[in-house]
Amino acid sequence: MQNKALNNLIETTPQLWKGRRVNHRQQTLSTGYARLDARLPGGGWPLGAVSEVIVRQPGLGELSLLSPVLSRIGEAGQWVVLVDPPWLPYPPALQARGIHLGRLLVVRSRNEQESLWACEQALASGRGGALMAWPERIPFSRLRRLQLAAQEHAKLAFLHRPERALEAPSPAALRLKLEPGGNRGTRVDLLKCRGSHPPDPAWIRFSEYANTPHHTSGHEPFAANAPRSLLAGRAPATPRAGSVHPRDAGTGDTGRGGRDGRAPRTDH
């Protein structure tokens, strides 16, 4: 009898980590990427939980990663709330990714405190739907509150966080990190999965351009109309490409000397 109660408790408590056994009680929504679903406990994004998406710099496919599930949420008539996106959402591109503009709410706050408050409000409103936010700094306790609100209201909560977020532990159910993965696309490292050991990374091509090899000299069709000056004087020792993230603006970011050492190109 006691055993049964205990088992019941174990089965119904998603927070409980049970060694190697995957806890299937976690409700999930498919990510839309088979390779990722295969690695995630429960086969998708954890519903009613915070998932952290960590990128060193934007433009690695962090929104493409979420597009399929955001699209499904919109189809179901549920809302996606963006709290303080660092950039402007561009409707034609979102439309093309299947994200329902009519189910998108954008919130602009004035400071970090308000931003976190807005996140909590968004998670504590109604049932279902998703939150996307880009918190700069967020204390463990606030993160935990978001996690609880998401759980109570069956929300998907996606926090886009900078790399230094990894220095602190997190109550999030899922933590994954995107890295440029050369011609294999983007490498998705699953750093923390509640309910299982972190699985191996997955490589996903989020963009048709992702497998375009570096150094464009061989790509006449694309580059044909580009001004000559583009092709001249390439590969400076220190790229001056500035970061596009507002938080890095004005920091005089010089990148990491030279181009990334990448796998040799394999054209096809």
Place this chain on the structure above:
Amino acid sequence: MAATVERRERIIDCNPAAKACGIRPGLAVSAARAILDTLAVAERDPAAERDTLERLAAWCYQYSSQVCIPDDRDGLLLEAGASWRLFGSPQQLAQRLQRELGQLGYHTECGSAPTPEAAWLAAGQHLHISAQGRIRQQLGVLPLEQLALDTARIKAMERMGFRQLRDLLRLPRRTLTRRFGPSLPEYLDRLLGILPDPRLFYHPPEEFASRLELPAEIHACQALLFPLKRLLGELCGVLRGGDSAVQSVHISLGHEDHEDSTVQLGLQSPTQDTDRLVGVLRERLERLRLPQAVREIRLEAPHLLKLRAGQGTLFHDTSAEQRQDIEQLTERLQARLGNGAVAGITGVEDHRPEYSWRTRTLDEPARSTALAHRPAWLLPRPRRCAIQDYDILAGPERIESGWWDGRDCRRDYFVVRDPRGSLLWAFHEYKPKRGWFLHGIFA
């Protein structure tokens, strides 16, 4: 400790603390003060009592479509039989009324009976009389002073040796008429249901206004939440009664010598939901600065809107529910962050990316063309860049537009990759400026 006083300076009612010290209704004020010199005495305000009764009638209208405010006494009569199926037996309805009115800060005494006059007497005894035949038996033991008759007449009857209602009921009608005039037997007939007792029914108002004088000054905004909650609860009861809803509520906070502070609650859609109004109120109060302590609160809803089918909570469908949830969220966020802080977005027909979107309110439809080879994010403004630092992956796409509005531009857009692997959208501009700019992120 407080008590209420009439013109002849007698205690009419007092709170339990005063009662514990020996103060009783009927006591002269001077005597009461002699017992307790710290007694706080409040004068009775018949106009305010009447206003309150009317508001309560409007509130009760949600439970019965036949509500009556008798002219000659302080209370309400509700027809409970017709709403039996909706709200249960009169006894269950009474419990519900008591509970909900208690939450609004009112103490109530309820009773029910098949006739209005019997119900009136039953209320004083918390009795629920289920059949007409039982009125005589259940109310017979009531002392005469409880009857809804004027005091002089009751005194006269008591002098003749009548003590209880049943003493009167035992007498033949003719005797009663001879001794006390025709109005007494008529009253008894109405009581027993022998004579019909038609009543003028109350009609709910087209607007709502309520006023609350605070027993003590309030200095902190958050402390206003509690009395305001009470007024909003009352408002919502009235709204449910009249099948109506509000979209805006006006609150005035009265100070001693300063102009009133005002708080306006605006909603995305009409509602009769207290929690929703309180949610918005909470945010408003957080940002309110009081110039002085608040002495009284007035709450007005000048337009009570008829609730259309489908708007209410009766018609649940997930999409409508979702819509309600998002409206409430929007209201809460706007109340604290400002109206401009929360919006949807929609596309605008314009080839220039920076002009091809705008914010929208939730009432407007969202539409946009779909363009697959565009980035999901645009930089708030194009940033100058040195193109030699980037790999060009695709392009150019020529965008030339805007000659008609003076903001014309000619650009070639490229998909580029920065040294750290980010996919970005850059353009080479010929007009109005020359040079390379980053404009978007393929996230």
